[in-house]
Amino acid sequence: MLNEQALASANQSSIQTLQRFNGFRAKRRTYLLALLPFIVLIITYELAPLMTMVIRSFLTPKTGEFTFANYAAIFQKKLYRDAVFNSLSLSLFSAGIGIVIAFFGAKAIYESTLKRRNTFMSILNMTSNFAGVPLAFSYIILLGNAGVLIHLGRHFGISFLENYNLYSFSGLVLVYVYFQIPLGTMLMVPAFQGLKQEWREAVSLLGGGSVRYWFKVGLPVLLPSLLGTFSVLFSNAVAAYATAYALLGGNFSLLPIRISEQFVGDVLQRKEFGSALAVMLMVLMVGVTILSNWLLKRAGQQRSTYGK
């Protein structure tokens, strides 16, 4: 009783407070000052740099006239064409391998006991911190010219190991896959929780086996998460800089490395051309996201036409 009264009066006064609130709002707008630091930060260090970069990518150096020449230059020179091609294929390969392994990793987590699940998740969590320069270095002592596995290969006469070249495209894929696995698996785990036990039972009641369940139910349900995770992994790889830089320096043409060279190089700085390269990198990232959304929509349409 007392409680109800208190509640009623509380409600009433909260209406009054709200009115006071709005009166306060109408009277003074000084509260907007609280937003000021945020707006300043966003404009000066997020929007302005980004916009100037996009604009600059269309300008002729020195004269400042509008041009597409910077973009044309990317495809005219082999060095930069290679950078685009290498970045694209390295990211596709590492994200592709990463997503397949992440699928089985997350599936194993989903089907395991709580204790095993926790142990494995902590390992993923821990190793997801191992990236960049430290990761590159530990692959160098593992598989570099004098790497431990190279010694083992020599000792046991395994020519594949003995002659392995870490400083190559396949070496980069190998190192990139390492940091894709923990990220991909951790991103896929929540998706598996959306699979209902009943669906599997329904499939087996209708006479379907495990394979049929996965192809007809499991994978279609997981498709949005698989595509989403794939595009995260792709962006993660295409913009990765530290690992490749520490492993190969400038000896392998990759977009992020070529981009930074245009701005911080000891040689000539070419900001306009570098901006065009950076926009190119953004286009790749956005492109894959759009593509995965489009695929998803198409898959959705196909499913709805099945229904009819």
Add this chain to the structure above:
Amino acid sequence: MANRGKQKLNLTIMVLLSAYLILPLGLTFLYSLFQEWTSMLPTGFTLRYYVDLFQDPGFYLPILRTLIISTVPVLLCTAITILAMYVIVVHHPKWQKYMQIFCTIPYSLQGVILAISILALYSGLPLPFSDRIAMLVCTYCILILPYIYRGIQNSLNAINARQLIEAAMLLGYKPLAAYLRVVVPNLLSGITVSFLLSVSLLFGDFVVVNIIGGSYYPTAQMYLYKMMFRSGQQTSAMIVILFALTLLISAGVLVLQQRNKKSVAHKQEVADGFHTI
């Protein structure tokens, strides 16, 4: 029977993946403990490389720099975002969606593009703008904004901030005071997780610091990169120390997450109690 087979398969997958993930880490650790590893097995166990590092006065400064540069921007970014959220929560809830857009853009930009675009814009300008350390701090603020924003937004969702503010205003607080003295203290424990995540992210950063900081602000990661070309064992020891520090930060995250699970429920009770007074 089939189930048991499946469990075995799953266990195998997890063991193989764990081994694959731990191998480079474990090997780096072993490598730092031996003088030589030029045949099958390493020889000459020693702790020399760690002792050397700890005795080198040049080792502490980069670590100190890293600790400073990975906490100051996080503090700054958290303060700025909390202030901005005041306007969103109390005065303009509809602006929420714009806030979300601006806070998620950096997530899709990634380090390279952000660092490059900021450097290109400000490096030619006069002083307060072209100061590398200021540039580094602000770039980091933007880089971690998505995580800080998510953390604050999630904690705000958990405590029903509007109700709390209304209740506090009934008790005579002005809106801003109500926000700062009632809502913000309730946010803190929820924010600490994203706070520490951001710190560990910046702690391991090489991209931004290499592009913007350069030789102006050599952090532990830069020190490590230079060391790579000198001594393998020394570098391994350095990696182990840095990784241990990162783990310490992540362990803090885990402990706090566990504690938060309990305290969010508790806070809801407090909030409800507050409202019915």
